[in-house]
Amino acid sequence: MNGPPSYNPGPSAPYAPSGQYGQYGQGPPANEKNPYEGERMRPKRRIKDPIFLILFIAQLAGYCVVSGLVLSEWISTGGLGGGVGGGTDGSNTGNSVTLNQHTAFLLLLVTGAALVFSVLQFLLTRMYTRAIMHVTLILSIALNIGIAVYYWITKYYSGAIIFTVIALLSVFSYFGFKGHIKFSSILLQVVMDISKHHMSVFLVALIALIIQAGLSVWYAFTVIATYAKYTPGNPTCNNGTACSSGKVAGLVIYDTFSYLWTSQVVGNVALATLAGGPYGAWYYYGPEGAGMPKSPTISSFIRASVFSLGSIAFGSLIVTVLELLRLLCQIARSDPDNQDGIMVILACIAQCFITCIERIIEYFNRYAYIEIAMPRGSPVVHLFKERGINALVNDSLVSMTLTWGAYAVGMLCSLFGYIYLRATHPDYNVDGQYTAPVILFAFLIGLQCSLTISSSIEAGVSTIFVGIAENPELLPIRCPDLYQEIAIRHPHILQGVSQS
Numbered sequence: 001m002n003g004p005p006s007y008n009p010g011p012s013a014p015y016a017p018s019g020q021y022g023q024y025g026q027g028p029p030a031n032e033k034n035p036y037e038g039e040r041m042r043p044k045r046r047i048k049d050p051i052f053l054i055l056f057i058a059q060l061a062g063y064c065v066v067s068g069l070v071l072s073e074w075i076s077t078g079g080l081g082g083g084v085g086g087g088t089d090g091s092n093t094g095n096s097v098t099l100n101q102h103t104a105f106l107l108l109l110v111t112g113a114a115l116v117f118s119v120l121q122f123l124l125t126r127m128y129t130r131a132i133m134h135v136t137l138i139l140s141i142a143l144n145i146g147i148a149v150y151y152w153i154t155k156y157y158s159g160a161i162i163f164t165v166i167a168l169l170s171v172f173s174y175f176g177f178k179g180h181i182k183f184s185s186i187l188l189q190v191v192m193d194i195s196k197h198h199m200s201v202f203l204v205a206l207i208a209l210i211i212q213a214g215l216s217v218w219y220a221f222t223v224i225a226t227y228a229k230y231t232p233g234n235p236t237c238n239n240g241t242a243c244s245s246g247k248v249a250g251l252v253i254y255d256t257f258s259y260l261w262t263s264q265v266v267g268n269v270a271l272a273t274l275a276g277g278p279y280g281a282w283y284y285y286g287p288e289g290a291g292m293p294k295s296p297t298i299s300s301f302i303r304a305s306v307f308s309l310g311s312i313a314f315g316s317l318i319v320t321v322l323e324l325l326r327l328l329c330q331i332a333r334s335d336p337d338n339q340d341g342i343m344v345i346l347a348c349i350a351q352c353f354i355t356c357i358e359r360i361i362e363y364f365n366r367y368a369y370i371e372i373a374m375p376r377g378s379p380v381v382h383l384f385k386e387r388g389i390n391a392l393v394n395d396s397l398v399s400m401t402l403t404w405g406a407y408a409v410g411m412l413c414s415l416f417g418y419i420y421l422r423a424t425h426p427d428y429n430v431d432g433q434y435t436a437p438v439i440l441f442a443f444l445i446g447l448q449c450s451l452t453i454s455s456s457i458e459a460g461v462s463t464i465f466v467g468i469a470e471n472p473e474l475l476p477i478r479c480p481d482l483y484q485e486i487a488i489r490h491p492h493i494l495q496g497v498s499q500s
Contacts, residue, residue, distance in 0.1 A: 063255065107438075110417055113412070117409040136408075137401065137404065148163035190460075198279075200297040201456055205456035226252055230247045259448075270456060272300070278297055319358060319361055370462055418442075
């Protein structure tokens with residue numbers, strides 16, 4: 001053979017060839033150990049990491065109490081006025097002291113936009129898997145450049161400088177990653193092919209997205225009500241309420257912490273559910289058939305949301321703390337009152353450093369959640385080292401592409417919030433003092449909604465990597481095209497494995 005074989009994926013990757021191990025309606029041969037026997041897919045039913053489960057429930061209960069207190073006061077005072085739009089003379093923007101009902105409606109519209117953008121991203125990924133790598137990367141670059149140009153035109157210089165740097169980095173990174181797009185597009189197509197045969201993938205993703213959207217709406221109204229109740233100068237301060245900027249900052253940080261932690265848990269429960277359900281079932285059995293446990297998605301969800309929720313909460317807490325620190329650095333960097341160039345640079349460096357640590361923790365957490373969904377004898381990361389799967393993971397641009405897509409959704413939502421503020425000219429933002437917080441809240445809502453729905457695809461990619469590490473002999477049966485591409489790029493991973 002002269003040169004590597006060309007790849008033409010066609011309409012769908014081979015799912016389970018007829019007459020082979022994995023055929024629809026057949027289980028493994030008699031001499032093969034059933035991967036669903038023993039504790040592999042039916043682990044002992046005991047609650048793991050109960051301390052972190054208690055902490056998670058406690059913080060959520062505390063958030064409910066805080067939210068109930070501020071929202072009840074906010075409703076009784078009419079939300080300090082305001083509504084949708086700005087009105088003909090600005091009368092629809094409410095109280096001029098702080099964020100009010102006008103901002104709440106703004107973030108409500110942002111949540112709706114995030115929901116629409118996230119669903120569109122998911123549908124486009126399913127419909128155009130072969131081109132999604134190029135499209136997402138190019139659109140992300142174009143969006144970065146467009147937002148940078150817009151901020152320069154509108155003289156929002158701090159945002160313009162930041163997005164100019166981001167745009168340049170995204171342009172350079174595209175040429176560096178271009179050589180990995182072929183392998184990643186095959187991998188993404190395989191995952192989308194699995195989802196076509198297991199509609200529970202879309203059901204879990206949709207439910208997680210709806211829950212995430214509800215959390216975002218709840219968070220938006222809670223934050224606005226917190227500002228309305230405790231900001232000095234508000235009418236509620238005359239009724240005996242102890243108002244201070246420090247109390248506002250502390251409660252908003254707690255609200256954001258609780259929102260991020262809960263959002264992380266929702267997304268990771270969905271990831272573990274899909275890994276132990278449709279994706280794990282596909283790799284070991286192909287289409288649903290004899291030998292596969294009944295309703296694998298439901299049983300996997302019970303394991304993730306009941307018995308392993310403490311472990312998921314623990315991993316999510318680590319990422320939440322890092323994400324909160326990163327957001328605080330972003331606020332410090334974007335603060336219009338901060339004119340100290342050295343402090344802005346230090347905040348930028350700290351944010352980059354925290355982001356790198358966060359990505360490393362998320363990498364290990366993802367495979368830890370798969371271990372929760374499909375427990376095995378030795379850690380997955382150790383197995384990856386033994387078989388050299390790390391090189392395979394690093395070659396995959398699926399995670400990066402989905403993250404860029406989520407980042408694009410977040411930027412679109414933040415741009416929507418910024419344009420809405422400029423169009424309505426609310427009295428509380430005459431000097432632009434609330435522009436940065438509103439843009440940050442909008443970006444956060446869009447990012448979390450998109451990451452929640454993208455986690456369903458990432459779950460499939462990571463589960464396939466784990467399957468290749470444990471049982472590479474099944475790969476040429478499940479997907480010959482993916483097997484051929486890995487054999488060309490990383491032949492050591494498949495040593496001793498022959499294609500049937």
